[in-house]
Amino acid sequence: MSLDKKDPLPEKIPxxxxxxxxxxxxxxxxxxxxxxxxxxxxxxxxxxxxxxCIEFGIKYLTIYAFSTENWGRPSExxxxxxxxxxxxxxxxxxxxxxxxxxLRHIGRLDRVRPSFRKKVLEAMEYTKDNDRxxxxxxxxxxxxxxxxxxxxxxxxxxxxADEVSDNLVSQYLFTAGxxxxxxxxxxxxxxxxxxxxxxxxxxxxxxxxATYWPDFDRQELxxxxxxxxxxxxxxGLTATQVKRKKDHAR
Numbered sequence: 001m002s003l004d005k006k007d008p009l010p011e012k013i014p015x016x017x018x019x020x021x022x023x024x025x026x027x028x029x030x031x032x033x034x035x036x037x038x039x040x041x042x043x044x045x046x047x048x049x050x051x052x053c054i055e056f057g058i059k060y061l062t063i064y065a066f067s068t069e070n071w072g073r074p075s076e077x078x079x080x081x082x083x084x085x086x087x088x089x090x091x092x093x094x095x096x097x098x099x100x101x102x103l104r105h106i107g108r109l110d111r112v113r114p115s116f117r118k119k120v121l122e123a124m125e126y127t128k129d130n131d132r133x134x135x136x137x138x139x140x141x142x143x144x145x146x147x148x149x150x151x152x153x154x155x156x157x158x159x160x161a162d163e164v165s166d167n168l169v170s171q172y173l174f175t176a177g178x179x180x181x182x183x184x185x186x187x188x189x190x191x192x193x194x195x196x197x198x199x200x201x202x203x204x205x206x207x208x209x210a211t212y213w214p215d216f217d218r219q220e221l222x223x224x225x226x227x228x229x230x231x232x233x234x235x236g237l238t239a240t241q242v243k244r245k246k247d248h249a250r
Contacts, residue, residue: 009056010222010229014182016060017053017224018204020196021046023188023212030212036080041214043084047092052218053133054099056225060134060178062106064196068142071111082116085139089119093126100132106174107141136178143198146174175200183228187213205231 021042028038046063053061065085071078096103103124109117120139150172154164170176180200186192189210193201207224209216237245 010225012229013057013225014228015058016062016179016181016183017058018062018064018181018184018197018201019049020064020184020186020194021213021216022186022190024214026188027212027214035077036084038212038214039081039084043088045214045216047095048217049221050096050099050101050133050135052221054101055218056221058133060136060181062136062138062175062178062181062197064141064194065137065139066107066141067138067195068107068140068145069195071140082112086116086119089123093123096135097127097130100130101127102130102132102134103127104134104136104178106136106138106146108145109140111140134178136175138196141174141196143193143195147199149174169199173199180204182233183207183224185209185216185224187211187216203233203235205233 024038024042025035026038027041028035031037050061066081070081093103105120105124109120112120147169150169153172154168159168170180175197180202181197181204183206184193184197184201184204185207186194187209189208191208193206197204205228207227209220209224211220
């Protein structure tokens, strides 16, 4: 399917898209390049996907940048990723701000250098009033860790057992105030959730393109949105019940 900027957008545009940006290392190895070259290419691609999300009217984008488990990778790769992340903040923050992007961090910042942590906090403060696209960066993030943190916070706040509800738990998650993702995309063809938004993604539509992340461009995102438009989100109901609800809402 050939898609360009003249093609009409799908009827239904998800409000919130999550992306597990997988395949950077394999993209590089397939080209005889070091893994870090793949990570740099993946970072360049993120700029294009942010622009596409703005164009398509997606309001929230959550990207899985670095998991709590990624600290176990070779130290040179971890340090290289830290340098890339810090350089991206330095080089891209003004452009993101000018595009109306609001930056949010989800996860922990307790394992990074104080100078890096300061830059992240300053970037969030600088862009906090933007409302064209909210970019949630899941850095040092794990879905299980997020739920543990939420439980700990509720206990500290003296929340009673019978006061706990889905809505209350959501208010204690790193993503508090952000709608659950309508669609989660994992590039590279791997068929795993990898501890990403495991509470928020309970009813998300998942999409697993074989394309490595550095090659997942605007056309690939449009294909994902076309696929999303073919899905019927039932939330545990039958197709007949969903149809009745739609008819009643008209």
